Amino acid sequence: QVQLVESGGGVVQPGGSLRLSCAASGFSFSAYGMHWVRQAPGKGLERVAFIRYDGSNESYVDSVRGRFTISRDNSKNTLYLQMHIMRPEDTAVYYCARDLFTYMDVWGQGTTVTVSS
Amino acid sequence: DIQMTQSPSSLSASVGDRVTITCRASQSIRSYLNWYQQKPGKAPKLLIFAASTLQSGVPSRFSGSGSGTDFTLTISSLQPEDFATYYCQQTYTMPMYTFGQGTKLEIK
Numbered sequence: 746q747v748q749l750v751e752s753g754g755g756v757v758q759p760g761g762s763l764r765l766s767c768a769a770s771g772f773s774f775s776a777y778g779m780h781w782v783r784q785a786p787g788k789g790l791e792r793v794a795f796i797r798y799d800g801s802n803e804s805y806v807d808s809v810r811g812r813f814t815i816s817r818d819n820s821k822n823t824l825y826l827q828m829h830i831m832r833p834e835d836t837a838v839y840y841c842a843r844d845l846f847t848y849m850d851v852w853g854q855g856t857t858v859t860v861s862s
Numbered sequence: 863d864i865q866m867t868q869s870p871s872s873l874s875a876s877v878g879d880r881v882t883i884t885c886r887a888s889q890s891i892r893s894y895l896n897w898y899q900q901k902p903g904k905a906p907k908l909l910i911f912a913a914s915t916l917q918s919g920v921p922s923r924f925s926g927s928g929s930g931t932d933f934t935l936t937i938s939s940l941q942p943e944d945f946a947t948y949y950c951q952q953t954y955t956m957p958m959y960t961f962g963q964g965t966k967l968e969i970k
Contacts, residue, residue, distance in 0.1 A: 778957065782906075789964045790898075790906065790949055795957040804957050840905055847912070847953040848896045852905035 747771040747851050749841050754856030761831050761860070767824040767841030767853055775799070775819035778844035781826045783837035784855075791837075794826060795844065809835075831860045864888050864952050868962035874970040875940055883935045883965045885950035890930045894954035897926055897935045900964075901946045909948075910935065945969050 753765040767779070781793040794815035795804045803815050814827040824841050836859050842849035865888040875881050885895065893913040898906040908917045910926040913933055923938040937944055950962040 780957070780959075790900075790951075790961040792957075792959045792961070806958075844957070847894055847956065848908060848951075849898075849906075849959075850908050850911075850917070852907070854905055 747843075749843065749851055749853035751839065751841055751853040751856035754839065754858045756859045756861060757831055758862050759831060759833060759860055762827070762829045763831065763858060764828070765826040765839055765841075765856055765858070767826075769822045769824065769843075772843075772851075774817075774822040778846075779815075779817065779824045780842045780844055780849060781815060781824075782840045782842055782849070782852075783835075783858075784840070785834070785837045788837075793839070796824070828858075831858075833860045836860045863958070864891060864955055864960055866950055866952055866960055866962040868948075868950055868965050870965060871963065872966040872968065874968050876970045877940050877942055879940045881937045881940055881967065883948055883950075883967075885928075885933045885935070885962050887931045887933075887952055887954075891952045891954035893929045894952055895926075895928065895933045896951045896953060897924075898949045898951065898961075899944075899946045900949065906949065940967075942969075 748770045750768045796815045812830045816825045838855040840855045841853045843851040867886045869884045895913045897910040900906040914926045925936045947964045947966045953959045
């Protein structure tokens with residue numbers, strides 16, 4: 746069935762780096778744009794980054810631009826989020842989600858990132 | 863950036879009640895409005911897209927309406943499994959989507 750599975754979360758010190766992965770299965774991954782969405786503890790949803798189906802274009806929320814990089818490997822059906830210079834406010838559950846041209850129809854279960862010393 | 867404001871932020875209701883949640887955009891977003899349901903510890907689930915189109919598999923007691931700046935999500939008869947947090951999302955400014963702050967629906 747259509748599935749997204751995130752991994753790579755953990756605890757990192759402020760200023761550190763972490764790379765998240767999102768493994769896709771059950772659909773033609775290379776045909777879809779993909780998002781990363783995060784949710785800080787007890788807070789709402791925030792779309793962090795987007796990448797087109799072919800990796801040709803990316804967009805970021807202002808708070809992560811220059812620190813985070815979204816990428817994909819269509820040969821491995823995998824989406825990535827490389828996070829650098831991490832801050833305590835980056836602490837959140839990170840979800841990957843499939844873009845179906847104006848809505849997000851499939852979501853992963855999330856991976857937890859904690860930025861703390 | 864387009865701001866999305868939901869009201870109320872929280873709501874208490876009983877099984878069988880009719881419930882309406884409102885979402886207002888800071889500028890016109892035509893019908894580029896989606897609704898998601900999120901239960902504790904789970905990923906969001908798409909309920910309605912394009913303001914009023916029910917996602918496959920979503921019960922018909924859920925409905926959406928509106929266009930421009932004002933939108934509503936209505937649950938016609940609350941069921942126990944509907945108690946959750948609901949988010950609206952604008953996708954007019956693709957792909958810089960933004961969410962409302964959420965409405966927590968609790969059991970009275």
